[in-house]
Amino acid sequence: MSTTSTTIADPLGTKLIIDGAATSAAELNVTGAAGTLYQCEIDNTLNKNPVYLKISDSATGATAGTTAPDWQFHVPSGTNITYVMPTGVPFAVGLSFWCVTSPSTLTATDANATTSPASDVVVKILCT
Numbered sequence: 001m002s003t004t005s006t007t008i009a010d011p012l013g014t015k016l017i018i019d020g021a022a023t024s025a026a027e028l029n030v031t032g033a034a035g036t037l038y039q040c041e042i043d044n045t046l047n048k049n050p051v052y053l054k055i056s057d058s059a060t061g062a063t064a065g066t067t068a069p070d071w072q073f074h075v076p077s078g079t080n081i082t083y084v085m086p087t088g089v090p091f092a093v094g095l096s097f098w099c100v101t102s103p104s105t106l107t108a109t110d111a112n113a114t115t116s117p118a119s120d121v122v123v124k125i126l127c128t
Helices: none
Strands: 003-007 015-019 035-043 051-057 071-075 080-091 095-100 122-127
Touching: 035 051, 035 071, 035 095, 071 080, 095 122
Parallel strands: none
Antiparallel strands: 003 015, 015 122, 035 080, 035 122, 051 071, 051 095
């Protein structure tokens, strides 16, 4: 499923990135530039296993199973969690992200480092 990027008039953030079905296939440089990350909402209500949203400050080359994320967010099965960074977290290049069923970064450590969730996981990212 494709991602969308919407410019919003909000004092906290100016871009809302939405991916309706995040998988192990990285969405590359969804912000298009440097900025500040303020919020991530991850909806894992359709899955019976936990998932991990992994975000990298990179424009290209982010790959599940080989790229170490700059940020990682755990979401238990059957839940929708919002992580808020009140003062924001700056990123220098752009945001790339993927969603898998393992907290491990490398496939050599855990084969599930590249395993996509069984059902759709909706990811919403608020940033500048």
